[in-house]
Amino acid sequence: MDSAVLLDLLGNENRRRILRLLSHKPCYVTEISEYLGVSPKAVIDHLRKLEEAGLVESRTDDQRRKYFHISRNLRLEVNVSPYGFGAKSAYPASPSLDMTGRCPHVTLDVTVGDDSDSVAELASELGQLEELENELSLAQRWVHGRMTQVLDRLNETIGADDSRFYAELLAAIATGTDTTSSISREVEVAEEVVEEALSRLADNGLVTRHSDRWSIS
Numbered sequence: 001m002d003s004a005v006l007l008d009l010l011g012n013e014n015r016r017r018i019l020r021l022l023s024h025k026p027c028y029v030t031e032i033s034e035y036l037g038v039s040p041k042a043v044i045d046h047l048r049k050l051e052e053a054g055l056v057e058s059r060t061d062d063q064r065r066k067y068f069h070i071s072r073n074l075r076l077e078v079n080v081s082p083y084g085f086g087a088k089s090a091y092p093a094s095p096s097l098d099m100t101g102r103c104p105h106v107t108l109d110v111t112v113g114d115d116s117d118s119v120a121e122l123a124s125e126l127g128q129l130e131e132l133e134n135e136l137s138l139a140q141r142w143v144h145g146r147m148t149q150v151l152d153r154l155n156e157t158i159g160a161d162d163s164r165f166y167a168e169l170l171a172a173i174a175t176g177t178d179t180t181s182s183i184s185r186e187v188e189v190a191e192e193v194v195e196e197a198l199s200r201l202a203d204n205g206l207v208t209r210h211s212d213r214w215s216i217s
Helices: 003-010 013-022 029-036 040-052 119-158 163-174 180-187 191-203
Strands: 056-060 066-070 075-081 084-090 207-210 213-216
Touching: 003 013, 003 075, 003 084, 013 029, 013 040, 013 056, 013 066, 029 040, 029 066, 040 056, 075 119, 119 163, 163 180, 163 191, 163 213, 180 191, 191 207
Parallel strands: none
Antiparallel strands: 056 066, 075 084, 207 213
């Protein structure tokens, strides 16, 4: 789902409260209405929008009462800083995904079980995963803070407001993308804009041009 659409959808407090309630148990309209303190008609409208977005599904019991429940796992991340704004949504990866070599900066020390796990083993694994989730959240906060510090220092060094763009140019060169055209493709910016920016970095002594290739000074 498009993250902008998801942000608009979750911008409504009552829809967030509905999802919070449904995360604990399936509910029918009257239950949700009493919990929110709003009319059943308003609840039905919120549920319709959540269903259209694929976040909620319903089933009917033997008494022909319709129960609603959350239909999928979804993670929404929003990043706001002086150097950028972004939002992205992601669905859980397949349990069979091989993480070997995919996260070289992170050690995932969790034993993955199988269908034969006992209740005790599943409870233990859940505890490990919750600890890992907290650690990753803390690490992500540290990374965002450190990125802001680095961009602040680049601002001071380069003397430009658009330090994020210049940082992307320097990162491209540092990882071996060294021609104007290849850097342009990497950062998805027109060659003439990249050429002008690289020339500015060269004037500040941060990069050096060797024929048609660039390197960090």
